[in-house]
Amino acid sequence: MGKCEQCIIREFNSLKSLTKEELMRVSACKTGKLYRKGQVIFEEGETLNGVYCVRDGVCKLTKLSENGKDQVVKLVVKGGLLGKRSLVSEQKTNLSAVALNDMEMCFIPKSEIMNDLSKNPKFTMDVLREMANDLKESDVNLVNMAQKSVKRRMAEILMYIHDNFGTDDEGYLSIILSREDYASIVGTATESAIRILSQFKKEGLISTKGKQIKIEDYGSLKWIE
């Protein structure tokens, strides 16, 4: 397994603010973990004893609603850090994490990173900033959920995935989700999600190949009400 000091991934998250020495210590005690598509990384209510740094693959963070349905709260890709919040608040995690494809992660034990958190102000401030950002994003999500139609939310998640996670060489969204996942992100029934995607297809806004989705008319997608 590689060394954190040389790992480019950390540039994407707050680990970039660790000093060289700190990184070397982290590197020495981290462990690599592999997860297969569909595998649960951790589950709501568990006590996490460390943070996960995503090296490759994608996962969803979900929360169980009282009606028994899972709601996807966030998608996390390469460079993402899972378990920040639990680390900081010293509470059990309030979200579950499930791999959407095969994943490669580094696991850094709590004891190691907590030490850095309390002693390296640059690192702390960086975590703080990241958290502030998450919070802002969260507010936007809330407003979207409260005020926009399902169709609009679906259009937005397609554009979001396109813009943030990119496409393969044929132009298909590089993150592949089931219709059920789409429903759970958008916050609607699976059938409704399917219907809307079908409609988008009919209208030429997207095309599909199996589960893969390609945005064909980004401009019009933007104007969906």
Added chain:
Amino acid sequence: MGKCEQCIIREFNSLKSLTKEELMRVSACKTGKLYRKGQVIFEEGETLNGVYCVRDGVCKLTKLSENGKDQVVKLVVKGGLLGKRSLVSEQKTNLSAVALNDMEMCFIPKSEIMNDLSKNPKFTMDVLREMANDLKESDVNLVNMAQKSVKRRMAEILMYIHDNFGTDDEGYLSIILSREDYASIVGTATESAIRILSQFKKEGLISTKGKQIKIEDYGSLKWIE
């Protein structure tokens, strides 16, 4: 104006982690501000140059949706701290704050508090913890918004206000909101909010006197689907 060192309010927020010396400095440079019911404290997009500590009164934090409607993201009462996020992220605020009744606040300039944030790890960790909590709360809100019916959300906000902000001696919720505010918290049309409250009243779950609302049957409210 009182001194922060002696102010009991600070026990409710992360300012409690400041040392005596820090508090004295803060106290020396803080200013008192009064806002009348309905007055805007700050508006989405503004640059805040400090944080507000709520001494008395209630305000709503709102975000404008693209459809032109305001969405209430959070209610803040005595002890709450406004502007944390902007302080930390050094970005313009993404929310507006509006007084729901007459308010009394202390304003602490950014320069003073930023210094403490970078030098007092106990304080930083406390802010971090508070932020982690906000984030968790935010996830819950998102799931509620996505998965629960308007009626259910209305029932929950009534119980939330009851549990967190209390009632007056007659049992009426101590926070008084317009129907429009309720609609904007729950994320629905004003008419729908009115209709649901009327229905609750008919069913004996609540009673009203002007704008005041009293929960009459908490148990049943809990079971509203």
Added chain:
DNA sequence: CTTAAAATATGATATTTGTCATGGAATCTT
């Protein structure tokens, strides 16, 4: 390769929620 299971698709229908219109009640202003 065949069969079973899961995911996708679509119709029919019920329910929820939004919109528009209108009238009354409360509150503010002068």
Added chain:
DNA sequence: AAGATTCCATGACAAATATCATATTTTAAG
């Protein structure tokens, strides 16, 4: 106190979304 204005309430209807049923297609398993 009268008028103006805002807020609350409710009906009628339209639109969005959920639910149930049932094919069809795709994927997984043996």
